[in-house]
Amino acid sequence: MSVVAIDQVHKRYGALEVLKGVSLSVDTGQVVAIIGRSGSGKSTMLRCINGLEAFQSGSITVAGHDVQQEPTKLRELRKDVGIVFQSYNLFPHLTVSQNITLSPRITQGVKAADAEVIARRVLSQVGLLEKFDAYPDMLSGGQQQRVAIARSLAMRPKVMLFDEVTSALDPELTGEVLLVMEQLAKEGMTMLLVTHEMSFARSVADLTVFMHQGKIWEAGPSKELFERPTTAELQAFLASGVK
């Protein structure tokens, strides 16, 4: 059953058309890697899915919610869809546990004690229980990124979106974060992830989607796609920067 259904989405910034009719369907428990050159519209697609960007035409349904720009509906949607960004975006004035419990407490009315239990659970999921009371600026980049993931998980989302969550990290720290994502995949979380880590995409993602010039240029089971890219563009892309 498809938990994310994107249908003919067009998105323009002024005159610039960034998404030119994107359609994609993701089933529950699937892991989808989105790859493509800078500027091809990967982030924009993710941001459209959780309503951070409005789009001009087409429709998106995610976890049973129809994506539309109505504040109350958006909030309901976002309780079911977690997103993690490249730049972590932790709240610098709150401790790790406060970062995590903020939204459950004020949007779901979870009590302080229960919220703490949740915080402990998701922190151990990402292997950072000992940073419970630390402030974000006391953590390394990789640790911050894992807290950002934990913060999303605390909402018990049905779908997780990841936007280049390792690009700002050096190789060692990248490893930490990829491990957490692999673990999530194993636990059956539905995930869409934009990534530059081809080896990770290949090994973890069920499906890989190659975006090019605002379109889904090529898509398919990861193994196949990486081994037998059909379009010239994807062949060129895979040949270029990838190590």
Next chain:
Amino acid sequence: MSVVAIDQVHKRYGALEVLKGVSLSVDTGQVVAIIGRSGSGKSTMLRCINGLEAFQSGSITVAGHDVQQEPTKLRELRKDVGIVFQSYNLFPHLTVSQNITLSPRITQGVKAADAEVIARRVLSQVGLLEKFDAYPDMLSGGQQQRVAIARSLAMRPKVMLFDEVTSALDPELTGEVLLVMEQLAKEGMTMLLVTHEMSFARSVADLTVFMHQGKIWEAGPSKELFERPTTAELQAFLASGVK
């Protein structure tokens, strides 16, 4: 003849000893890669070499200058030693050419016309001649980093220091910058570079230095070092995050 001579340098931040007796000698024209875990003191060593950090004991001589915290002497030293940082640090209020010509003009009294010639030369060296009049925020990360290198080259340094100049870049942009550095190495520039790109270190550096806990733990010709690491720490390090 050794152009960089580091002898038993100790450096403390308050109670924390960051460099615990580091010694290193680099000959003219050599390319030295410095690798090691986060926090091992790599940046600190580089910053001591061009006097950005004072150290408590030991001595450093570089390009004939004895490194000591005396402003006039430091300035003389810095005319011969270029440094490029991970975060580019271009001057955002100046154009690319102004970024490059500023120091030659005001510290070496080069005339405007001559400075422009220099700017053109170093910009073509890094393949960015067409960005002569652009402002830094109009450039991509890789382009900014190459301008930062060009800015250092304009001083005609005898030694160049690079501190993780590609960490902030995505794989595609990383390629651009590494190419420039390889070119410099071929031209015989003496270079010390902190890097996470093991493959680059292996292929370009004559010498690789592994730092661990404030010490030079292991050092040797790059090929050998990567193929036959002797210490357990270097073996573990090479086995970990490296792709």
Next chain:
Amino acid sequence: MEFSLHFASVFAESDLIIRGILLTIGLSSSAILLGSGLAILLVATRNLGNKFVRGCVDAYVELLRNTPFLIQLFMIFFGLPLMGVRMSGTQAALLAMTLNLSAYATEIIRAGVDSIHKSQIEAGLSLALSRIQVFRYVVLKPAIAKVWPSLSSQFVLMLLASSICSFISVPELSGAAAIVEQRTFRSFETYIVVTLSYLALALVLKLILIWLGHRLFHRKVVSILSTASKGGIA
């Protein structure tokens, strides 16, 4: 010129001065609390409201920032009664100070809010917070932290400007001093006492604000005097 200072007759009126000091403290601290509270509300309103609401808040700020405090005070104390709204001098002073401070503080805090990166707001929204919740829990504190020095300066300026309230019979510090001065003609003595009192009040306020700033925003209290700059590189 034979001139010497005689503080005796000024100190004879120390009752009046001390009551003035207490009133100055009371007025200023209330105005700071109420004015900042109002400013936060205004910034929130401006932030969450539509173009029209934003225009109204801007008009309020510009009107109060660009006209003299004395005249605002005058209009409230003498003008409002003509429209049937009567309040005591102290109430009028408190209202005028609160409104005046709220205008300056609104502008300062707004700048702080604008400097909060958009990504923080997006992160908040993505966690299903409403825009008001994002403002309250994500934006507000870091925004105020960023502009705390300017805000503190404005508070001190307000403390010093409270002297103007003596114009409408409020016997705060400088009003009390004017009475003493007119009774005794010991001008210099009076003004010296007043200056030192304001200096003490302002220093204490400033130190409290610095301490509070560190307490609220930095998690560790550091030395109150100068700390070396990050720019200390030869």
Next chain:
Amino acid sequence: MSTFGWPEFLFLLRSAGWSIVLTVIAFAFGAIGGGAFAIMRLANNAVLRNIAAIYILVIQSIPVLMILFMSYYGLSIAGVEIPPLLAASVSLSIYVSAYLAEIWRGSIQAVPPQQWEASASLALTRPQQYRYIILPQALRISLPPTVGFLVQLVKNTSIVSVVGFVELSRAGQLVNNATFRPFEVFMVVAAIYFAICFPLSRLSRYLERVLHVGRSH
């Protein structure tokens, strides 16, 4: 002068001239002092740094009226005669210098420390770093709060009435005392102040918009 008419209005306008002149003088000299103290406040030398810190702290804490009062009447008693214009200019400049020093120190510190390192690595001297790298960037950051302070300064020049200058506020009071038409008179006074200050406020907003576009925070 017993009715509020055209001559009185002109009198107010002429007095506004003093407000402007004194603002300009105080700002010009205050800016020089403020710049110097801001840089001292950031010096490597702890003595300079603390002198500047204490100067700023103390001057910001004294009502400027008292600075003026003491420098005009107080110094006179001590045997030093200074003309009122000088006393007013000096006192206001001292006051302005402390506030600008504080605003500008903040702005200089807002320039990322990496800019200091990068320029030092290019062999620039400290004055060169300030001149070519730091100040041009700090300027952009400092414009809004500086203009914000300027707007307050225009109104705070009213304290010079204590040494005999009839600037706008004082003139308003004189006209009111003679005509007993407070609401008309003060409305006009407020309007003149508004006419002076509002363009400055707008300028500040405008500069903020223009100079902050695309800049990272």
Next chain:
Amino acid sequence: QSVDEIVSRGSVKIGVLVGAPPFGSVDAQGNAIGYDADVAELVGKYLGVPVTMVQLTPPSRIPALESGKVDFLVATLAPTPERAKAVMFTIPYSAFQVGIYAAKTAEIKTWEDLKGMTVGVNRGSSVEKEFVNRETELGLTILRFEDDATTMQALFSGQVQAIAGPDAQSNAAIRSRGDTSTEVKFFFSMQPNSMTVRKNAFELHQWLNNAIYMMKQNGELDAIARKWVGTPLPPLPTF
């Protein structure tokens, strides 16, 4: 400070209060005019030197005198023993009646009728004492305002129920506003005004007393009083 010094300097600096018409005010050119200004001119004439008039605000009168910015004050100051510890007063050169002003509808005939009222007074004036002396006895709430005009405004705005003020100024205010609802209830004292010199300026003090005596005798002060207040010069005390 001696008269000789002033004469040999060739000019005299006299401090006058402005902002309290009809005693002191400014014309639309900003020049000091009024009762005090005319008297000051007259003193200059007797000294035989041109007069530099220094306009002063209430809080700067005494500092200007003590710091030597002016030679003496002709600034509508009432002599009180308390003040005389700081400066020296000449014999009075002008006087005005001080009365209680209130709305016509208010039933006020004597001090007793002010019981429990909120009253206003110019905080710089010597009349303030009259209220303070009766503060507890009558249960008064006293508000002290910046100047006479503001005090009158407080009455008009209803912030106080009655004020004490000089007749000349109060009448001028009532007239300017075209106010018909306010009137004088009763006069309770005559405030004499003295010129003020620095302590120890005995010679100047004596000379000014002499000059004031002369102006009273030859009717010059009376003419000034008629011009600015509209009534003849009342009998002035001497001391």
